[in-house]
Amino acid sequence: MIDAAALAAIVLSLKLAAVSTTLLLLLAIPLAWWLQASTSALARASEILVALPLVLPPTVIGFYLLLAFSPHQWPGAQWLALTGSSLAFSFTGLVIGSMVYSLPFVVQPLQASFAQLDKGLLEMAELQGLNRWQQFAQVVLPLCKQGFAGAFVLGFAHTLGEFGVVLMIGGNIPDETRVASIAIFDAVEQLDYAAAHQLSLIMLAIAVVALLAIYGRKKS
Amino acid sequence: MIDAAALAAIVLSLKLAAVSTTLLLLLAIPLAWWLQASTSALARASEILVALPLVLPPTVIGFYLLLAFSPHQWPGAQWLALTGSSLAFSFTGLVIGSMVYSLPFVVQPLQASFAQLDKGLLEMAELQGLNRWQQFAQVVLPLCKQGFAGAFVLGFAHTLGEFGVVLMIGGNIPDETRVASIAIFDAVEQLDYAAAHQLSLIMLAIAVVALLAIYGRKKS
Amino acid sequence: MNGWHINLLTLPQQPDLTLPTEGVTVLFGQSGCGKTRLLRALAGLDPHRGNISFRQQRWLSGTQTLAPAARKLGMMFQESRLLPHKTVADNIVLGQSIPLPAQLIDALDLTHLLHTRANQLSGGEQRRVALARTLAHQGQAILLDEPLTGLDAERKRNALALIKAAGKEKPVIMVTHQLDELLHVADHLMLMDKTRLCDGQLQALINHPLLVQQRGHAFSILCGEVKPSANGFSTLLLDDGQQIRLVGKQHITERGIAIDARDVSIALTRANDSSILNIVKVRIQSLGDADAAYATLELALGRQTLRALLSGHSIRQLGLAPGQWVYAQIKGTVQI
Amino acid sequence: MNGWHINLLTLPQQPDLTLPTEGVTVLFGQSGCGKTRLLRALAGLDPHRGNISFRQQRWLSGTQTLAPAARKLGMMFQESRLLPHKTVADNIVLGQSIPLPAQLIDALDLTHLLHTRANQLSGGEQRRVALARTLAHQGQAILLDEPLTGLDAERKRNALALIKAAGKEKPVIMVTHQLDELLHVADHLMLMDKTRLCDGQLQALINHPLLVQQRGHAFSILCGEVKPSANGFSTLLLDDGQQIRLVGKQHITERGIAIDARDVSIALTRANDSSILNIVKVRIQSLGDADAAYATLELALGRQTLRALLSGHSIRQLGLAPGQWVYAQIKGTVQI
Amino acid sequence: ESLRLAVASNFRPALAALAPEFTRTTGIELVISSGASGQLATQILQGAPFDIFLSADDHYPARLHSSLGGDLPQTYAQGQLWLVSRTAANDWQSLLRKSDKIALANPALAPYGAAADTLMQSLAPLSATRVTAANIAQVRQWYDAGHINTAWLAGSLVPADAPTRFNLTAQLHAPIRQQLLVIKPSPRSTQFITFLLSPDTQRQLQPLGYDPVNADD
Ligand SMILES: Nc1ncnc2c1ncn2[C@@H]1O[C@H](COP(=O)(O)OP(=O)(O)OP(=O)(O)O)[C@@H](O)[C@H]1O
Ligand SMILES: Nc1ncnc2c1ncn2[C@@H]1O[C@H](COP(=O)(O)OP(=O)(O)OP(=O)(O)O)[C@@H](O)[C@H]1O
Ligand code: MOO
Ligand SMILES: [Mg+2]
């Protein structure tokens, strides 16, 4: 039924989403906490900075990432010097691109959730001797679980569906950067609607299963 | 400096974002409330349904919307019969498309925020004689303001940056459906990098001003 | 007409009772016995099965329930439940189109806090704001869940007077664990434990085991004709012609006085050189368990009963016996 | 060494005091006077300026502050602050690697609730869990912000005993509005109003205006040699050779007894036929304002002072005068 | 009066250069929407309000014609296929052999990509990584940003400063025919087609990177 190329694209998409979302959460959790806790001007500026990528179309973000990754530009040159390989047309590049693009979708629900957490419980937890990590695991995580679920869902699903950035910096290389969203786009462009429908359905099915797992657990 | 076409695109983008976000909030607020309050299977299913559009690339969502809007299909035919005009390639169509695509980004922060609201305050408010609307305005809104700010920012910014769906159902028609994100994309495609940079900067500036207005108010 | 008819099948006590139309009903019972759940059931906040009606209104009938808002109740929750972003003034009149209740605010010492936002209040200040809000509520009844916790003695006295006054206007149900609060405001009593709920007049239930178990010793309630204050005294004229005199600003109410059995001592002769004002002649009805360290005696005072808590030692030393006439010295009284 | 040295410039009372190493210090003051703020300052929860040290540790020095966790304090907040998603058992041992404190749990009647999640508890149950958690804390001191609100009398008695016991192990500071709680557990007292904070031994401050104003009448504290219980009595041997006898299971502690001035009456002769156990011979030191409805008399009892609240009427009738020897009848006592 | 044109991205600059002349002589405004040919075709199938579709190839117009009918597609320009590089090389075959990364448009979507693919197949096997772009403009972007040193481009997109460049149009077995299809016949549409196919206009295509249409095509 499904050809090997389509399957490879789906597997790659899942891998990209899993890696990006994991890294994103690691980055977004402390960031969101800082944004809601701090009243400094720096925090307000960062809040805006995080939201900014939102207003540019993904392909344009991809375009700017393309410029940033360029060996002629400082960041790209640094990366090349450090790792010996280029970020463009690589899985690592896609991960970075997806993270830049999905960051606000992960930070915002977390930040809103943290803002509503009863800070008195943290005071209590600190006096009871819980360290930072325990406070996070035993107080913040369970009490903000809706926020975490929201952040995870938005981040994961958004990365699965990510397309504009990947299109720009990916290069459509099978097994490396040819993710499912690109494959569906290709099919539509070729007016191969049957293939597009099939791939779309598979993506939706995967999403339903993933969401069921999250929301099913959440409400119990 | 800025040519009339670029200006028209920006104005159109702002109009689209304003209309879509307003309608989205009107739709998403009761929806998010229901999703967090209800324990019914229907609510869980709807929760998943709302998040589903996320996993498909925007151009593919645009493709399916295009099919749905088609006068050969039931929804498009109904609309045509009712209004005498087609949804595809119209501003109204863009609004609907943006709403479908941005709905999860508005619903999720609201839902997370509502889940953390102290329901005891609503019990109190009800006994004090506040009606539904007053409860919303005087209890939910001020206490979930971070969630509302998050929903608004994600919804508005995302619609400003919306591109894939608009590209597909809009048809890039000047003044009607050629929004700024498409204009930037066009400029990049035409290798007119200067125009792309200029438009991107304008969009970012608008975003900074809008975000400042939101976050500035929020923390005071 | 009556206040509440309550018959709830979904509480472990399965309460089935009728509360009076007016006055303060105190709901008393151990922590965790279900007091808050009962108040919530009355307010319609949880699903229940049974029947509740108030005056002519059906509030619950089977599982058909009248919405909380339609019951028109003022309720003070065990937690203060203020809107943190609103000022004290806005919290007090929340949802009620009334002017600021200046008298209440003054009596609860909130005037200086009117423009403070609720999230800047101390715990006791929050309680007072919540109480003001509830007492100012224009509804047809008031429910108070431990309204006086966290208040200092002075504020508590003022608050009790307000609650008592509110009971004159509409029925009030108040949860408390404190005996002094109960004695000050209760017209009617509901005594609850995890399985039972019984109710009745304060007079009838004052020595109910559920109450005595909590406070440790017995009370008496004496009623009589109240004579207005003269040269510093109010006088309660008992049915056998004897008098109880009370000094001070507060006057005896028609409801009488409550006397802690600890505050009653016995003498065989009337002491003429004692500072104790109230010495009444009584006949010993029963001695209680005179072998124990302490025993509660029941003393006939006219048609009423006075109780005295004496040490077994004293009982034996004085050779007290049922039927004997003795003098009861009453030191402390609580005007109820 | 000492417990706390506290010198805070950022509280309106500008407290500057030294608290003892052990025992229970009660912090008493009107609602809103700043008690919670002081406890929070001690716990390091708000920014402050000044000096705080505990034993040899500097907790605050200028604005340099030791982190709350490093102060190793058990603190019970005015709100219970339980983790709603955890069981009672998990809440009690939260953050402390200790086994479940079975004795505490039993004394606070929480055994049947150990596996209940905290969001399913009644208000009083929450308070008890929070108290158990705080008393089980392995830190070097304990802060309790109104720990007994919302508890019924029986639970309150048990909790007071636990708090008193905790004070034997490490210093405890406890906020309360309730006089009975204060008398039962206070070794040391901090009296606070919006502008002042003074501290001292319970004995020294028992009739401080800030305290009397709240409760309305005076107290006496009598100390002496305690003689072990014999045939149902404990005896407190006063310095002039007279005795106070107390009946019952509870025995007099070394700290003595507190006597409410309301519970003391005066007779000119010793009544031999009265049930009042304790009649002591005293000399009137001062009469107070005998023209008022009530007056507080000071009575010399050996080297100690006993206070009696009498009606002006009685004082005039008995013709009491300073220097006169009379008999004081003591009805109620509180063992402190 | 205006005429709505849906034009493949690669031809848009050329069209923009020709438009003023057309408007001046006919008084008809051109409303230009550009995009990927496949995307424009999809939209037209769903009723997009365009008068004329200018595709990057002959495939999409044929597909549309089979569903919509009407006049047959017509070739309006012939594409030039170029191989450009920053690396010096004597011939295009050795250039391809020594490149490590080669960018081309997706053969499945773009005729330039398909043409490039055919030429590369003839040299197989090549060691280079093939980086595939969604359209031919993207190939140029990659080249510009320095990610790619060797790229297959349309004549209209060849950078003026590329050190190595080969026009390989002649190597192709079949020309790259960019065809148009009239979606909504009208006198204005006819006017435009007449203008575009006129020898005058066709002559102007050469400097814009396209070969004129042969009279016999
Ligand atoms: N977060 C806050 N921000 C500003 N002011 C506050 C805040 N919390 C309390 N206050 C004010 O500080 C004063 C002291 O408050 P505190 O909570 O210490 O009182 P308290 O003595 O504990 O009273 P209570 O017995 O009512 O708990 C009060 O006037 C209160 O209004
Ligand atoms: N949300 C809840 N879910 C399940 N059980 C609850 C819930 N709230 C209270 N309970 C349980 O119901 C019983 C009665 O609770 P309730 O709050 O009515 O007690 P209460 O008499 O008001 O006690 P307190 O004096 O401590 O406030 C308790 O055993 C309590 O554990
Ligand atoms: O159809 Mo194009 O010319 O590859 O953008
Ligand atoms: Mg309760």
Ligand SMILES: [Mg+2]
């Ligand atoms: Mg306090």
